[in-house]
Amino acid sequence: MLEVRGLVKNFGALRATDGIDFDVAEGETHAVIGPNGAGKTTFISQLAGNLRPDAGSVRFAGEDVTRLPAPRRARKGLARSFQITSVYPEFSALDNVALAVQANAGHSFRFWRRARGDASLTAPAERVLDEVGLSARKNTLAANLSHGEQRQLEVAMALATEPRLLLLDEPMAGMGTEESQRMIALLSRLKQKKTIILVEHDMDAVFRLADRISVLVYGRVIATGKPEAIRANPEVRAAYLGED
Amino acid sequence: MKTPRLLLWSVSVALLVALPPLVSWLGQPFYIDLVRRIMILAIAAVSLNLILGYGGMVSFGHAAYLGIGAYAVGILGVYGFTNGLLHWAVAIGASALVALAIGAVSIRTSGIYFIMITLAFTQMLYYLGISLELFGGDDGMRLKSKSQFGGLVDLRDPVAFYYLSLVLMLGAVFLVHRIVHSRFGMVLRAAKSNEGRTRAIGFAPYPYRLAAFVIAGAMCGLAGALYANHTNYIVPGLMSWQQSGDIMFMVILGGMASTAGPVLGTFALLFVEEILKGWTEHWQVILGPLLVLSVIFFRRGLAGIFYKPDA
Numbered sequence: 296m297l298e299v300r301g302l303v304k305n306f307g308a309l310r311a312t313d314g315i316d317f318d319v320a321e322g323e324t325h326a327v328i329g330p331n332g333a334g335k336t337t338f339i340s341q342l343a344g345n346l347r348p349d350a351g352s353v354r355f356a357g358e359d360v361t362r363l364p365a366p367r368r369a370r371k372g373l374a375r376s377f378q379i380t381s382v383y384p385e386f387s388a389l390d391n392v393a394l395a396v397q398a399n400a401g402h403s404f405r406f407w408r409r410a411r412g413d414a415s416l417t418a419p420a421e422r423v424l425d426e427v428g429l430s431a432r433k434n435t436l437a438a439n440l441s442h443g444e445q446r447q448l449e450v451a452m453a454l455a456t457e458p459r460l461l462l463l464d465e466p467m468a469g470m471g472t473e474e475s476q477r478m479i480a481l482l483s484r485l486k487q488k489k490t491i492i493l494v495e496h497d498m499d500a501v502f503r504l505a506d507r508i509s510v511l512v513y514g515r516v517i518a519t520g521k522p523e524a525i526r527a528n529p530e531v532r533a534a535y536l537g538e539d
Numbered sequence: 540m541k542t543p544r545l546l547l548w549s550v551s552v553a554l555l556v557a558l559p560p561l562v563s564w565l566g567q568p569f570y571i572d573l574v575r576r577i578m579i580l581a582i583a584a585v586s587l588n589l590i591l592g593y594g595g596m597v598s599f600g601h602a603a604y605l606g607i608g609a610y611a612v613g614i615l616g617v618y619g620f621t622n623g624l625l626h627w628a629v630a631i632g633a634s635a636l637v638a639l640a641i642g643a644v645s646i647r648t649s650g651i652y653f654i655m656i657t658l659a660f661t662q663m664l665y666y667l668g669i670s671l672e673l674f675g676g677d678d679g680m681r682l683k684s685k686s687q688f689g690g691l692v693d694l695r696d697p698v699a700f701y702y703l704s705l706v707l708m709l710g711a712v713f714l715v716h717r718i719v720h721s722r723f724g725m726v727l728r729a730a731k732s733n734e735g736r737t738r739a740i741g742f743a744p745y746p747y748r749l750a751a752f753v754i755a756g757a758m759c760g761l762a763g764a765l766y767a768n769h770t771n772y773i774v775p776g777l778m779s780w781q782q783s784g785d786i787m788f789m790v791i792l793g794g795m796a797s798t799a800g801p802v803l804g805t806f807a808l809l810f811v812e813e814i815l816k817g818w819t820e821h822w823q824v825i826l827g828p829l830l831v832l833s834v835i836f837f838r839r840g841l842a843g844i845f846y847k848p849d850a
Contacts, residue, residue, distance in 0.1 A: 343739065369741035377739070383732040394729050398741035403722040404750065410722045456740050 296321045296460055296490050297342070302351035304337055311337040313514035314351070319460065324491040326501045329511035330534070335494045336378060338511065339464050342492070343375040344368040356459060369398065374458035376449045378465040378494075384438035388429055388448055391437050392420040395455035420455060427451040427481055443474035450481065460490045467497045479503060502526070510534070547845060548799070555705055559698045571701050577809045578704040579765045584789040584801035585711045586758035591787065592795035593719045594751045595731030596646070599654045600661030601786050603641070604634040604756045606668060606778030608763020613773040614674060616683040623686030623694075626764050634760025635753050637664075642752035646745060661778055668775030679774030686768055694768050704765060708802070711758055716798050718754070727751050728796075792833055794840025803841040 299317040303310065311334045319325045329335050340346040342353060344365035352361045360368055369375075383391050393416045397403060400416065410416060424430050427447045432440060437448060446466060453461055466482065467475045479500050485491065486504060495501050501508060502522050509519040512534045518525060525531055555574070562570040583605055590596040608630035615626055645656040669677045685694040694700045718724045729737045730744035737744055767773050776782065785808070793804020811829065815822035837843055 345735070345738075364743065365738040366741050366743040369739055375739050377736070381733055381736045381739070383729055383736065385732060386729075390725070394725055394737075395740040397722055397725065403726045403742070403747065405722040406718050406724075407721055409717075409720045410725045411720065413722070416722075452736070452740060 296356060297492070298352075298354040299342070300352050300354075302338070302341060302353070303349045304334075304341060304346060305349050311514050312341065312348070315511075315514070315516055317509060317516060317519075319490060319492055322490055323506045324486045324493060324504055326493045326495060326505035326508045327511055328495065328498070328501055328508060333511040334514040335511055336464060337514075339375065339462055339492075339494055343373065343462055369456060369458075372457070372459035373462065374453040374456045374460070375462035376453045376464055376466060378468050380442070380445045380449055382437040382445060382448050382452065385436060387434050387436055388424060388440065388444075388451075389417060389420055389433040391448055392423050392451050392455045393417055395452040396420050396423075399456050423451050423455045426454065426484075428477070443470055443477070446470060446474070446478065447481070450478075450485075454485070454489075458489070460492065461485070462492050462494075464494050465496060466493070467495060467500055475500065544845070552709065556702075559701055563698075568697070571697050573809070573813060575697070575701045575704050576766075576769055577805055578701075578708040579762055579769055580786070580789070580809065581708050581802045581805040582704075582711045582762035582765070583759045583786050584793070584805045585708070585715055586755040586762065587786050588790045588795065588797075588801040589715050589718065589758075590748075590751050590755045591790055592797070592800065593715075593724065593731065594727050594748055596748060596752065597654050597787075598645075598657045598752070598755075598783075599780065599787065600641070600657035600659075600783050601755070601759055602778050602780070602782035603661040603664050604638065604759035605763040605766060605782065605786075606664060606773075606775070607634045607637055608760035608765075609767035609773045609777055610668065610674065610763075611760070612686060612764045612767040613680050613682055617674065617680075621684045621687045623688040626686040627761060630760045630764035631757045632760075634763070635757040638753045638756025639749070642749045642756075646748045646752060658780060658783070661783060662780065665775055665778040665780075668778055675773070677775065679772055679776075682767055682771045682773065685771070686764065700768070704769075707761065707765065711761075712798060712802060714758070718751075719796075723747065723750070788830065792830065792837075792840055794837075794842030797840065797842040799845070800840050800842035807841055 297319040299315055302312050302315040304312045315338060327335055327338065337346065341348045344363055348361065352359060355371060355373055396416050396419045397410065421433065424433050427450055429444060429447050429451060432444060437445065440448060450463065450466055467478055470478060475497060482504050493504060505522055507519060508522055508525045509516050510525060510531050517534060518528050518531050558574060559571050562568060583601065587598065587601045590598055611630040611633050612626045615629060641657065641660045645653055648656055674680050692699050692703050719728065726742050726747045730742065730747060734744060789804040789808050790801045792808055793802065794800030812822065812826060815825050
């Protein structure tokens, strides 16, 4: 589904991603872990098309997307959520998700009909809100949702574009224990039917959800493998897990 | 929530409809002229609100289209074309084309660069107006004849012209209201609210912003055509940066991204201006601080007093 080869991104003298090779198979949940500053978000941004790599290639569903900007990748089915909550605060939860549905429903040069009353947008949006457990809050402004709910909305917006590959950048960021458990439950439902790349700090979540884990340290993948193998890998323990 | 809003609109429209017979009866026909001017400029403010309020594009050159619309009427008049529909078509078409050209370049930038580029383009047009000796140059030009609409409406009749302006202003308000709640409008507002997220769900904002920019320019061009008929005299100053600033202020004072805001702002600004002018020739010394205070105390503009922002 996704093949990354030799991905390099420099910020001045800093090499944030340093020749990353990375694969995601159809249906798998592939987690990316690594200490702070390992280049995880830089990596995700290059996958989503927000940053252009200095070298290397990204192939998605058999197609080279290395030079495609973010909106084009999104329409091809590569959806991302953001580490720092990124929603439309002055829109209702439903409108937030309906916009994501709309993005996938052909061009939006339609000037007259009310978008809010358009069931072809709101019906799928309500389904997604229901899926992430936000139905009861659909008419609440996103700004007035709790942090945990905003994180759920974040995932809902990515889901609503009907992606083939879901890029989740720290979906549990800043969550309390209870909220995290709810998010883990949601993600374990999603992983049954979606291909997911999960960047996450919460090791509990990663080891419960991932089929495979890649460990990123100083912009390089130092190990890739099944959760048990990663847990046992001495290099990984030294670089990362040992610090916990 | 909905009902008081509708009530406010109904009362306001009823007042505007009743105004001409009322002030004629009171022997103050001057007010027909003043309110007509306000309503024409309100169309310009409503159009700017589409891109400034809903689109987040701080265009500091919106007066350009006011000028283009006005000069379209004036120049066509010089060559003997007096058909009003032709005037409107050329005013709207030329404004749309110029907006397309200016927008195509400026929308690639953002923030302060966008402000400066839109300002620079409008200054170019302003100096073009000054240099057009054939059409009055710096002194401006007198309108040879008002736009003619056959027997439909006679702009020489101040009351008929008043009602035409009222209808067009309400039309502009309604049009923008429909646009911002359509799919197109949702994308435009989303791109203003959070560009990164908008790109991430699959929208490239540029074509949507450009389309809004062109619509706003075209609408303001119509206001320009009306304004030429209102003043009978067209000056390059119509495209000055002060004029752009005035229109922008009407929108901000009234309340950005609200349906009624730009109309309220235009009425408030021009009425206060008129009152102060009656008191003293140094009216700007008083108006300035008043405007500053109004921005400080009415964060969401005058419209914010009447209702909360859309849920």
